[in-house]
Ligand SMILES: Nc1ncnc2c1ncn2[C@@H]1O[C@H](COP(=O)(O)OP(=O)(O)O)[C@@H](O)[C@H]1O
């Protein structure tokens with residue numbers, strides 16, 4: 001969601017002196033500065049990217065929808081694809097509309113249609129490309145208006161759509177597109193890229209600092225780079241203390257200790273920790289989300305972990321419904337301790 005305006009910066013810059021572009025780079029957020037420009041640089045989802053890269057060489061690209069979680073390279077992929085296909089004609093032959101543009105029915109009827117009708121001279125086998133980022137935020141009406149355009153101009157224009165949930169794209173559009181699904185990046189993929197950028201930017205970091213970055217990002221590269229840059233700008237050294245301060249998340253070590261106390265059935269110690277977090281002012285929802293993240297990766301007996309996750313999920317649901325008190329949290333701890341002690345007697 002935070003990409004909206006930033007995405008527009010990423011169009012290939014026209015001829016500028018090196019100095020100017022360096023200057024511009026100084027102020028760029030790292031997510032833009034290090035936005036991959038070619039398919040080879042994009043991390044993860046290899047199968048899909050290889051397939052697209054083959055398409056792009058042949059020039060015969062169908063309409064595509066790329067669906068997947070935030071920050072995994074959907075927009076980047078589409079921009080790379082368009083650049084490879086159109087090269088220097090990118091400026092004339094690409095219409096990019098993302099969620100920050102008005103994309104109601106009228107715009108689709110006028111702007112998109114007008115662009116589709118426009119004549120642009122392109123190498124044989126190439127098409128104009130209409131990029132609609134975050135289509136799932138378009139109203140159904142606007143999507144309906146789109147599908148007709150897609151059909152009528154199919155011999156001159158291709159659509160490249162990106163969304164978080166492909167279900168929110170109307171079926172009529174889905175059936176006119178090849179749907180490519182991206183998954184979250186793995187921790188090691190995020191870590192590797194983070195280290196690369198640390199080296200390029202001369203960031204001082206500790207091992208636990210990078211672990212913290214990866215933990216807070218949960219497979220979202222955009223989040224990882226943003227957190228890295230904020231910690232670097234705010235504190236200098238990237239260590240776990242600083243990262244959790246910047247991200248304002250409860251420190252997972254505390255949560256881990258708390259869950260461990262629960263597996264041992266020690267409600268007193270567990271409660272002390274939750275009370276401490278509560279007094280620090282963390283919101284119930286942030287705490288519960290973190291409890292889940294930590295529990296998911298904890299080294300513990302599998303059936304017990306499942307029992308824990310079930311309780312955590314139920315409590316999360318209550319919190320979302322508005323029951324966010326310390327009492328709810330301690331209720332959760334009591335149930336976890338009970339599950340823990342049942343496990344030990346079994
Ligand atoms: N797979 C990836 N490989 C390398 N960098 C990535 C990847 N995914 C995201 N990024 C980084 O995060 C930024 C935002 O990615 P973007 O493609 O806009 O994500 P989204 O999937 O939300 O459209 C990029 O500019 C890049 O810096």
Ligand SMILES: [Mg+2]
Pocket residue numbers: 003074075076133134162
């Ligand atoms: Mg995007």
